[in-house]
Amino acid sequence: MLAHAQASPTFDTARASALRNAPAPSASSLEGHLSRAPLRSFGAKEHVFTEGDPRANLYRLESGAVCLYKVMPDGRRQVLGFAYAGDLIGLGSSAEHQFNAQATKNSELRILPWSLAQRIARTDPEFGFKLYEAAAQELAAAHDLLLTTGQRTAMESLAAFLLAMARRGRRAKDGHTIIDLPMTRSDIGDFLGLTIETVSRTFTKLRQLKIIDLAQCTQVHVLDMDALEDLAQGEAG
Template structure:
């Protein structure tokens, strides 16, 4: 991991030119509210590998991902890691009841977030039920995804896990970049393994197996889905 180089933009950012304005929590605010909201957040840049927050840290901020990809994970005392999700632009991070983060988050490649100090943000929500409702929607969506992932972790084979991951990841990218059979994988094999509850070797072997079967092609920084239908068949099982 490189030395920490967090860049905070001097000032004067505008929600107007924010890529996720329509999708993120902000989508619940009208123009006037957005103007006020703007002063609460500040854009912060993180470079590859940097940690945005750690599990057990006291929560001082919430984060809205604007650009890039983050890995969200929990560690066991002996170092085993489970990635509980990947965050993409539009995702909102940091909500918890305990006052401490319940997972760690770090940047995979360059990341830009919109950071909100906890207290003023909480105050801002107080009399904006729309915003609260939006946050609640995001939590409910995450919960549904979390349950799907439990099924994957607890009941699927390695082949099914990998196939499901590829399709699910592609699906998430569709919303951001449009449909494509070329699927960029900015995360490492280790990240994928820790997300799927496998080892790096099993992930690698499964990829090569899929490639030999002519179902995918392993390309620079990702894979290409040669036969999406076959991958879907593998995932469904």
């Protein structure tokens, strides 16, 4: 019998936390090169790149937030994740980007041309391995999201999502956690594979269950963290 370890509902969209968690805090080669790379600003709603663009650069988000998504011909959208400060953007193996990256607010990114990156990778053994760790981190996040879109109900999805956001926000106040949601209901819906109406209704249900409280629609107070965790794992009715 297979020992089913708990599937952790992390959605850890921290794309380069492998980097941040590096055992050696001495500036890694990737870190070193990136910190010297030129900085560019993007306005809210501006695209860093779109699907089909040549994959010319590796980016690191310095400030702001970026939404990664795919679209179908009829406009249906799947959000793949959100990037925050410190995250690498533009990892991939093909010649062209396979998804879109759009700043959700004013953002600053460091830009490292892939041509240069490949040159570095050829001489610096650590560099390629750092890239690998960042990609593997993203892969784990994608796998977590797959569990949600494929198996979880709307309630379970939103609970798992809120837990993941709580884990990166972690602003505690008078006992219970406060979560800031720097994205719209539409972003959340397209992330979880739900409509905005379902997202909104599920927020309402969570409020009625006294599990969360909504100060504004962008700020969630977690009243019962245990219940939220049970919900995310499908252990509640």
